[in-house]
Amino acid sequence: MANNTAQLQEKSHPMEDLLRMDRMPHIWCSGCGLGSAVTAFVEGLKKAGVSYDKTAIVSGIGCTGRVAGYLRLDSYHTTHGRAIPFATGLKLANRDLTVVVFSGDGDLFAIGGNHLIHAARRNVDINVICVNNFIYGMTGGQNAPTTPLGAYSSTAPFGNYEMPFNLVGLAAASGASYVARWTTMHARRLTDSIATAANKKGFCFIEIVSPCPTVFARKNKGGTGLDMLKEFQTRAIIDHDADPTTIPLNMDNEIVCGEFVNDDRPTFWENVQAGIKARLEKFANWEEMQSNSRKISHKKDRKYTSSRDSSIMRRNT
Amino acid sequence: MRFWEKPFGKEKPKTICGEIHIINDRCKGCSFCIEYCPRNVLEVSKDFNKKGYHPPIVVKPDMCTFCGLCEMICPDFAIFVIEKEDE
Numbered sequence: 001m002a003n004n005t006a007q008l009q010e011k012s013h014p015m016e017d018l019l020r021m022d023r024m025p026h027i028w029c030s031g032c033g034l035g036s037a038v039t040a041f042v043e044g045l046k047k048a049g050v051s052y053d054k055t056a057i058v059s060g061i062g063c064t065g066r067v068a069g070y071l072r073l074d075s076y077h078t079t080h081g082r083a084i085p086f087a088t089g090l091k092l093a094n095r096d097l098t099v100v101v102f103s104g105d106g107d108l109f110a111i112g113g114n115h116l117i118h119a120a121r122r123n124v125d126i127n128v129i130c131v132n133n134f135i136y137g138m139t140g141g142q143n144a145p146t147t148p149l150g151a152y153s154s155t156a157p158f159g160n161y162e163m164p165f166n167l168v169g170l171a172a173a174s175g176a177s178y179v180a181r182w183t184t185m186h187a188r189r190l191t192d193s194i195a196t197a198a199n200k201k202g203f204c205f206i207e208i209v210s211p212c213p214t215v216f217a218r219k220n221k222g223g224t225g226l227d228m229l230k231e232f233q234t235r236a237i238i239d240h241d242a243d244p245t246t247i248p249l250n251m252d253n254e255i256v257c258g259e260f261v262n263d264d265r266p267t268f269w270e271n272v273q274a275g276i277k278a279r280l281e282k283f284a285n286w287e288e289m290q291s292n293s294r295k296i297s298h299k300k301d302r303k304y305t306s307s308r309d310s311s312i313m314r315r316n317t
Numbered sequence: 318m319r320f321w322e323k324p325f326g327k328e329k330p331k332t333i334c335g336e337i338h339i340i341n342d343r344c345k346g347c348s349f350c351i352e353y354c355p356r357n358v359l360e361v362s363k364d365f366n367k368k369g370y371h372p373p374i375v376v377k378p379d380m381c382t383f384c385g386l387c388e389m390i391c392p393d394f395a396i397f398v399i400e401k402e403d404e
Contacts, residue, residue, distance in 0.1 A: 019394060024343065036391070039388070043389065188386075
């Protein structure tokens with residue numbers, strides 16, 4: 001043991017170059033899966049070979065929203081629910097950046113739900129990583145749009161009566177290019193998925209199912225974080241061909257994981273460029289057309305050579 | 318299966334070994350690493366750390382095969398593995 005501590009002082013954690021060590025230890029509870037998600041994200045970036053100087057991470061508010069503050073990358077900690085609009089602007093202003101939105105389910109789907117579906121519809125070239133812990137963790141366990149039917153929370157003491165969102169189904173139906181779902185237990189597959197998304201064009205959505213031992217498990221007799229992770233292990237199945245709209249997350253059904261959608265669609269910026277190009281071409285043709293028509297129409301009266309003169313003439317007459 | 322004769326010109330295949338480092342004071346005692354270590358290298362320590370949690374302790378250092386799963390799954394960046402150099 002003494003030998004171990006002696007070696008410790010010489011070597012530091014390999015992730016310390018990407019973490020803001022002055023902010024450590026982080027505020028996440030013991031048994032929370034967010035740290036695992038951050039590790040998977042950093043490993044995924046390393047695997048993807050993306051330049052760290054060209055990577056920006058945008059977070060909203062919440063437990064997951066603090067990820068941006070803990071990573072030594074260009075990071076934005078934005079207002080509640082508005083991580084995707086900030087990221088869209090960032091990507092369109094500086095298109096060399098790899099923009100990653102790392103936020104929670106309450107931030108991305110409750111207050112920012114419209115931003116997410118519209119970013120997916122436009123196919124903005126950003127990666128969205130949503131950590132789903134089924135509840136509003138930081139504010140004390142209120143009902144979230146992802147709380148399963150029948151689950152208990154601070155604001156649902158008799159069980160939740162509302163149907164939850166199926167996050168992957170919503171993202172896929174809105175038109176995302178890449179949709180995947182993993183739990184924090186699938187560390188390596190999640191890493192691969194993040195690496196794939198980092199090098200992929202278009203709107204990439206990855207849902208990470210994470211344990212919340214302090215709030216969700218306590219209200220629902222889920223035990224510790226380790227117990228929740230074991231439960232995920234028994235419930236999770238991997239099916240890449242599953243239809244994402246048919247796999248909601250309930251209290252006791254199987255958690256279908258996998259990469260469900262991997263398409264290539266034109267991104268928002270490509271569509272903008274194509275639109276402008278088409279418009280310019282049309283405009284060039286239009287000028288030609290105009291000059292041709294001018295020649296034809298002014299054949300009778302050759303006194304006026306330019307269109308400006310003709311307009312003056314018209315005004316005068 | 319037991320080989321009576323060593324295959325000629327073949328070296329003994331190397332097994333990769335890892336060396337586990339635990340940053341005790343950063344650990345929050347979730348015991349993910351202990352549960353998910355495929356070769357049960359780690360165990361819960363009886364000592365407390367600065368925060369009052371029980372950090373893991375390496376009980377079978379020779380069993381580690383440098384798979385790195387403990388490092389991947391640790392939510393507190395408190396454990397890491399480096400490849401052991403040949404001695």
